Amino acid sequence: MKESKKFIYIINYPTFEEELCMLEMRSIFNTEPKDKILISDINFNPSNSTFIKSRLEVFHEEENFQDILKKLEKNIITLDDFRLEFIKALKADVPFSERFGYLSKIGDKIMGVPDIKAPKLVLALGKHKGRWVFGLHEKNDNLWSTHEKKPCSYSNSLSVRVAKTVVNIAANGDKNLRIIDPCCGVGTTIVEGLSMGYEIWGTEISEKNTNNAKRNLGFFNLEPRVTHQDMHTIKENYDSSIVDIPYGLFSHITKEQQQDIIDTARRISKKMILITFEDLDHMVEKSGFKIIDRCAVTKGSFKRYILVCE
Ligand SMILES: C[S@@+](CC[C@H](N)C(=O)[O-])C[C@H]1O[C@@H](n2cnc3c(N)ncnc32)[C@H](O)[C@@H]1O
Known part of the structure; x- marks a missing residue:
C-alpha cells in the first residue's frame, strides 16, 4: 500500500478576509486551519491560494531530533543547490540561538553542495505540537x-x-x-x-x-x-x-x-x-x-x- 503523504500549510489572512480564507480551506481541504496551520494529505500548490504562505511536504516526523538524524542516515538525500532553514511560523519552543546547531547537524547528513543565495529547493526543519518535522518547504511565489x-x-x-x-x-x-x-x-x-x-x-x-x-x-x-x-x-x-x-x-x-x-x-x-x-x-x-x-x-x-x- 502506498504511504499517504503529509503536508503542513502555513496560512495567513487579513482579518476582513478570515471568513473567505476559511471557506476556501473547507472547499479545498475539507478542514480549516488551526492557529494558522493546516495539516492535510492533499497536495495543493501553495502559489494557487492567496492565503497559503508556504507548504512543508513532510519527509520525516519524530518526537526526538536524534530520530530525524537517524532517518536521514537511512534514507540519504543527495541534492545540490539546496538551502536549509528553520520554519519559524510553526512557533516551535526552540530558542533562536539553538536553531543553527540543529540545522548544521541536518546539513551534515545531506549529500550535496548547498546554495544559500539562489537555491533550487529549500529543505526545512520545524517543530509542531512537540514533534520535529523535516521536509521540502515551498513558499507562495506571489x-x-x-x-x-x-x-x-x-x-x-x-x-x-x-x-x-x-x-x-x-x-x-x-x-x-x-x-x-x-x-x-x-x-x-x-x-x-x-x-x-x-x-x-x-x-x-x-x-x-x-x-x-x-x-x-x-x-x-x-x-x-x-x-x-x-x-x-x-x-x-x-x-x-x-x-x-x-x-x-x-x-x-x-x-x-x-x-x-x-x-x-x-x-x-x-x-x-x-x-x-x-x-x-x-x-x-x-x-x-x-x-x-x-x-x-x-x-x-x-x-x-x-x-x-x-
Ligand atoms: C458584476 S459584473 C462582473 C464583473 C467581473 N466579475 C469582473 O471582475 O470583471 C457583471 C457582468 O455581467 C454581464 N452580464 C449581464 N447580463 C448578462 C447576460 N445575460 N449574459 C452574459 N453577461 C451578462 C455585464 O455586462 C457585466 O459585465
Missing part, C-alpha cells in the same frame, strides 16, 4: 499579485484575491472540473483560473467587456476563452459556475433579470458560487439550488456575500 495590473479593469471588477479564491471554491481544487463564469466582465476569474491550470470559460453580454477580457487574457499570454454571448443561450453543461451578479449601482438590472441569471446558472451547472452585495438567498432557493456554505467579506462599508450553492 506571481498572481502581478495580475493586479491589468490593461483593463473596472471599479466593479473582482479583486485578484477574491477571483482566485472563488475559482478554488468553485472547483474544490480539482483541475479536472469544467467551470463557467457566465457574466465574466473583463475576465478577472478567467485570468486567475487559467493561470492556475483550471478548465474555465467565460461568456459576457457586453461586446466592449468581452474585448477587454480578451485583451486582459492576451496580456498574460492566456487562451482567449471568453465569448461574446448572452448567458441564457449557453447550451453546454458545467460542473460549476461563478456568478458575480450584476447589481443596481453599475448595471441597470431588474430583480427579474437577476432571478433569470440564477435560474440559468442552475440549468447549466451542478454547483454555483454566487457573489453578491445584497441578500439574494430567496432567489437562490427559488431557482432550486440549496445554499450549502457561505461567507461574507466586509471591507469598510462594503459587504460582499459569497454563497456556495448545489
Whole structure:
C-alpha cells in the first residue's frame, strides 16, 4: 500500500478576509486551519491560494531530533543547490540561538553542495505540537499579485484575491472540473483560473467587456476563452459556475433579470458560487439550488456575500 503523504500549510489572512480564507480551506481541504496551520494529505500548490504562505511536504516526523538524524542516515538525500532553514511560523519552543546547531547537524547528513543565495529547493526543519518535522518547504511565489495590473479593469471588477479564491471554491481544487463564469466582465476569474491550470470559460453580454477580457487574457499570454454571448443561450453543461451578479449601482438590472441569471446558472451547472452585495438567498432557493456554505467579506462599508450553492 502506498504511504499517504503529509503536508503542513502555513496560512495567513487579513482579518476582513478570515471568513473567505476559511471557506476556501473547507472547499479545498475539507478542514480549516488551526492557529494558522493546516495539516492535510492533499497536495495543493501553495502559489494557487492567496492565503497559503508556504507548504512543508513532510519527509520525516519524530518526537526526538536524534530520530530525524537517524532517518536521514537511512534514507540519504543527495541534492545540490539546496538551502536549509528553520520554519519559524510553526512557533516551535526552540530558542533562536539553538536553531543553527540543529540545522548544521541536518546539513551534515545531506549529500550535496548547498546554495544559500539562489537555491533550487529549500529543505526545512520545524517543530509542531512537540514533534520535529523535516521536509521540502515551498513558499507562495506571489506571481498572481502581478495580475493586479491589468490593461483593463473596472471599479466593479473582482479583486485578484477574491477571483482566485472563488475559482478554488468553485472547483474544490480539482483541475479536472469544467467551470463557467457566465457574466465574466473583463475576465478577472478567467485570468486567475487559467493561470492556475483550471478548465474555465467565460461568456459576457457586453461586446466592449468581452474585448477587454480578451485583451486582459492576451496580456498574460492566456487562451482567449471568453465569448461574446448572452448567458441564457449557453447550451453546454458545467460542473460549476461563478456568478458575480450584476447589481443596481453599475448595471441597470431588474430583480427579474437577476432571478433569470440564477435560474440559468442552475440549468447549466451542478454547483454555483454566487457573489453578491445584497441578500439574494430567496432567489437562490427559488431557482432550486440549496445554499450549502457561505461567507461574507466586509471591507469598510462594503459587504460582499459569497454563497456556495448545489
Ligand atoms: C458584476 S459584473 C462582473 C464583473 C467581473 N466579475 C469582473 O471582475 O470583471 C457583471 C457582468 O455581467 C454581464 N452580464 C449581464 N447580463 C448578462 C447576460 N445575460 N449574459 C452574459 N453577461 C451578462 C455585464 O455586462 C457585466 O459585465
